Amino acid sequence: MAFTGAGRLSLVVTKNSPNLRQFQYPDDYPAVLTLWEAAGPGIHVRRSDQPEEIEKKLQRDPDLFLVADIDEQIIGAVMGGFDGRRGLVYHLAVAQAYRHAGIGAALMAELERRMIAKGCIRCYLLVTRENTDAAHFYEHSGWECMDLHIFGKDLV
Numbered sequence: 001m002a003f004t005g006a007g008r009l010s011l012v013v014t015k016n017s018p019n020l021r022q023f024q025y026p027d028d029y030p031a032v033l034t035l036w037e038a039a040g041p042g043i044h045v046r047r048s049d050q051p052e053e054i055e056k057k058l059q060r061d062p063d064l065f066l067v068a069d070i071d072e073q074i075i076g077a078v079m080g081g082f083d084g085r086r087g088l089v090y091h092l093a094v095a096q097a098y099r100h101a102g103i104g105a106a107l108m109a110e111l112e113r114r115m116i117a118k119g120c121i122r123c124y125l126l127v128t129r130e131n132t133d134a135a136h137f138y139e140h141s142g143w144e145c146m147d148l149h150i151f152g153k154d155l156v
Helices: 029-038 051-060 105-118 130-142
Strands: 019-022 065-070 073-080 087-094 124-125
Touching: 019 105, 029 073, 029 087, 051 073, 065 105, 073 105, 087 105
Parallel strands: 087 124
Antiparallel strands: 019 065, 065 073, 073 087
């Protein structure tokens, strides 16, 4: 995969081109968890990423959890959700050796396409302040930085 001049994604099919597909639970879980844990400072693996929580997420919209693999090795993943009104992107990660090759952009484009097909008109994502690479990636992809206070609370 490569970007063309206008920032459009161009897929160049080669023997080792990544395959984008829906996450398969439980088979893909260990590889995706390892990917998240190795992603760097931007992804914080929490209780909501435990197997029982992922199972609950998959009951709602399994088609919004995607992976990229090459020869059955997972090299990228993105998890999204749609509550019927707004979309949210969780945990986009690409293995270090495959970054800057368009894989993250391809995963995001497919996730956005699937959200649009569900009727989603606005989507959000969170980026930690120290994850400047991700912030630049999203800004380059048309996302806008919003000046908001984010609040969270553990309910259990």
